[in-house]
Amino acid sequence: MLFQNTARWALPFLLFDACLSRELRPIRPSSGNGNSKRAAKSMLDLQSAETFLWGAEDAADAAMANLTVSMPGSGENILNMEKFDGMLTSVQCNNDSVAMTFTDDETFAYAQQVWDWVNGADNHSFVMVAGAGDCGDNANRKPFVVNSMAFDEEANKATLSAAWSNWQTIAHTYDLEVGSVNQDSLARRDIDKDLSLDFNHDLPFSFAIGVGNKEARIACTNCSTAGSFDMQFKISQKLFIPTGASFTVKPKDVSAIAQIKLSGSVDVTDALTKEFEIVKIPISALTIPGILDFGPFLTVSVGAGLTAVSLTAGITTGITAKLDNAAILEFDLLDPEKNSFSGWDPQVDTVDMKVDASISGGVAVFLKPAIELKAEALGKGFEFGINMKVPNVEAKLTAIASPQGACPNPGDPKTTLGVNAAITIGGNLNVAATVSGKSDPLFTLQLASIAKPIAAICFPFGDPVNANGTEAAPEKPAEEAAAKYMARSHGRQIAGF
Structure with missing residues (x-):
């Protein structure tokens, strides 16, 4: 279910007007x-x-382009x-x-x-x-x-x-290659390089969730992407009949981090989900008049979901994801059965998770970068989409109250309240290709889909419990006790990481 009209959202959009065209x-x-x-x-x-x-x-x-025209x-x-x-x-x-x-x-x-x-x-x-x-x-x-x-x-x-x-x-009759050029002595004059798509972007955002007269806020404390994607496009034809069309993508030091804080006071009885496009970047297109138009485009969305949440105060959670430089994707646009890819499963890890007061329900957050590419060469056109839901974290949270001690963590002081968190981290990568002007895709591929459950952890807060298992008289308000605990435990990694 999408957020209803009673939910109030505010988000600062980032719209970058990059150099729209570079003529080779x-x-x-x-x-x-x-x-x-x-x-x-x-x-x-x-x-x-x-x-x-x-x-x-x-x-x-x-960026380089190599066109060989044959007259057989x-x-x-x-x-x-x-x-x-x-x-x-x-x-x-x-x-x-x-x-x-x-x-x-x-x-x-x-x-x-x-x-x-x-x-x-x-x-x-x-x-x-x-x-x-x-x-x-x-x-x-x-x-x-x-x-x-x-x-x-x-x-x-x-x-x-x-x-x-x-x-x-x-x-x-021709062979056209955009990206790496290394065919003969003409190409060995310091131009053996790839067409590279910059992936270095900071992604700040914040939005509010309002239900009734209460409100909670989801904010990114550290969200960004890094690295680049090297690409190569090739197309060939003989006597006006296409004989080859391929596209190759390789990541280079690609990573992403999403660290999110949910704070405030709100009760949500229905499942709420929302996705926002926060970055829209037309990467500088490449053109050769009369021969080539190559237009990369990058969008990054952020998504959040709440399931039957009761929140007082806040939770901070996050995840990082990295792609292996050895990963490779090779499209064969004329014969999709020859498509090949390997190495795209992201390496995912958590960022410190903290719970500083009562929360129950489900929380999910993710980044969703998408690369759209349009390549038209000598009247032949193709469109590509690379969609990534990376990183992605889901947490099922259960508020606990017990006079004997809410959390069993060894070494932690026993408190009357706590939150138990069961966490799953992962990511998804999918690609699709179409002929320009047509709606039906040539093919779709799932490069990676991982969901990694993490050992549950319990976050204690509230009044301390005496050694005999009875509730001690509180020396400080519960909120101050929770803050003291979180300050002491700051930097602790989630068990199992």
């Missing part, structure tokens, strides 16, 4: 090197495949102008042509020899990709399709009959 910039091939004249003439050879790299401008940023047909090829623009003195780009003037007779003669292939048959064509700035003020790479060309030997000039195109049209 072209990384020139090492042989291009601006206007270098040392580039070998072989860079003018038509290719059956070309690899293009993009990366963030900040060297400390881990006998009548098609591809060429990257970045590899030989150092051999050119000028480039003029128009809507239907590109004119290039070469630095010397020798390189022009070589280009004429290898490029004249396109004039040899009506079905011959090749894709020429102009690098950023090669056509003047173009900030991004621009592909166009060359069907024929003419040569001016006196001016060392080649004029290509070319139609401007787009990546989705020309890249009928």
Whole structure:
């Protein structure tokens, strides 16, 4: 049952407006090197495949993208102008042509020899990709399709009959990787890194529960997440038919802590549960114009539940959770039967639990981080959701009153009142994936689900009991005696931890 209208809630929402988009910039091939004249003439050879790299401008940023475009047909090829623009003195780009003037007779003669292939048959064509700035003020790479060309030997000039195109049209066969890039020598220039999602966030919150004219408050005394998630997205197609799509996630020093205090005075007869979204963070998306849109999104919710609670004063409880760095999740988006994952069971431990006055019933608290990812590449889109209910603690509390001593803890003074706590800690992790624009999921997976019962503990408070088992005359009010006990026992770990 949700909280009824008689329950009053107040929560300070945290809404972070992070940098919403980062555009990856072209990384020139090492042989291009601006206007270098040392580039070998072989860079003018038509290719059956070309690899293009993009990366963030900040060297400390881990985002990278690698696109390999293949032209397997006998009548098609591809060429990257970045590899030989150092051999050119000028480039003029128009809507239907590109004119290039070469630095010397020798390189022009070589280009004429290898490029004249396109004039040899009506079905011959090749894709020429102009690098950023090669056509003047173009900030991004621009592909166009060359069907024929003419040569001016006196001016060392080649004029290509070319139609401007787009990546989705020309890249009928490709392999795209976002994240770790380590395929060949082009990629070994200090760019072997992962796309990383920051998970370091402080999560303060507080809300009130009102029933009648009484009120209790749930507040986080220490709630936070730490670490990061390394991710990699790959997609491939051949002749416009998808041949591969995968997504890999690995935690890196990921942990979370939720330490909650419930205080006040309230009686709840019905079961009350509530979940609040306290953090909503659009992680800076990655874009390559015309090629890639990758948008991570992080939300963190907090949940609390009370079951038939009678509360006077308060209880503090909490839990920590850690993920193993060896954990890995590999989605196969085209064949979910090949999905694999391991190592995601969180390591959970309690934070000190304290009860400083009378409470009975059930209390549950949890954090619920969720990572949402949207990846669209060359017209193909997927959406992923990683939902974590970590950490999660549930306590069943029973108030005890006994003139002979409420708690049997050895070494503790016997008191007339106490609270017995039976505690279960754990966490759940689930993932799901869908094709963009469709409602039915491709698959759902449960990565982990643990519920770990902990040995019960009794918290004494109230009036002391004499050695003969009779109630002693109270020297101080019960509340002051409870406070004195809690001060003495501060820092004690729950039995069994």
